[in-house]
Amino acid sequence: MTTISWNKDVDAALAEARTRNKPLLVDFSAAPM
Amino acid sequence: MYPDERVVRFIEENFIPVTIHIKEKPDLFQRFHVSWTPTQLILDPDGTERYRIEGFLPVEDFLAQLELGLGRLLFEHEDYEGAERRFHAVCDEHPRAGAAPEACYWAGVAAYKAKHGPQPLRETALLLRERYPDSEWTRKASVWAA
Numbered sequence: 001m002t003t004i005s006w007n008k009d010v011d012a013a014l015a016e017a018r019t020r021n022k023p024l025l026v027d028f029s030a031a032p033m
Numbered sequence: 034m035y036p037d038e039r040v041v042r043f044i045e046e047n048f049i050p051v052t053i054h055i056k057e058k059p060d061l062f063q064r065f066h067v068s069w070t071p072t073q074l075i076l077d078p079d080g081t082e083r084y085r086i087e088g089f090l091p092v093e094d095f096l097a098q099l100e101l102g103l104g105r106l107l108f109e110h111e112d113y114e115g116a117e118r119r120f121h122a123v124c125d126e127h128p129r130a131g132a133a134p135e136a137c138y139w140a141g142v143a144a145y146k147a148k149h150g151p152q153p154l155r156e157t158a159l160l161l162r163e164r165y166p167d168s169e170w171t172r173k174a175s176v177w178a179a
Contacts, residue, residue: 006052013051017078024076025048030055
């Protein structure tokens with residue numbers, strides 16, 4: 001089963017998004033950890 | 034989280050995915066004005082919010098919302114042909130999803146913008162009337178069929 005490579009740092013992910021010209025999907029969760 | 038293979042593939046192919054847990058980074062909930070979970074935001078690479086999904090959705094509806102959100106993002110960038118493809122993907126491939134009537138509506142608008150002619154609007158109004166007679170989007174499009 002493939003899994004999602006989640007980033008945890010939104011600003012680092014934004015920098016990557018600008019480099020790769022790809023949108024961000026930001027998931028806000030309160031699910032049990 | 035996100036155990037469905039189609040959802041995993043769609044997210045990996047189309048987005049830089051970020052997850053934020055309220056216990057770890059509550060400040061980011063305030064920064065992005067998020068007051069309920071789950072919430073997903075689709076952001077431009079420059080950080081501009083283009084689409085928001087609030088609340089749990091079953092897989093088919095969630096995939097449709099993600100596709101609709103990508104369509105809205107392309108539409109805002111005036112990539113009307115790209116947006117039309119995304120909207121049609123929802124309208125045609127997820128016709129039972131809650132987002133389908135809205136996607137059909139925007140497919141018509143994107144086609145109108147791309148082709149500079151009113152025919153797609155009329156066709157969209159007729160399609161919505163036939164497929165989703167009780168939808169708000171059908172009522173919005175009704176003016177195009179008059």
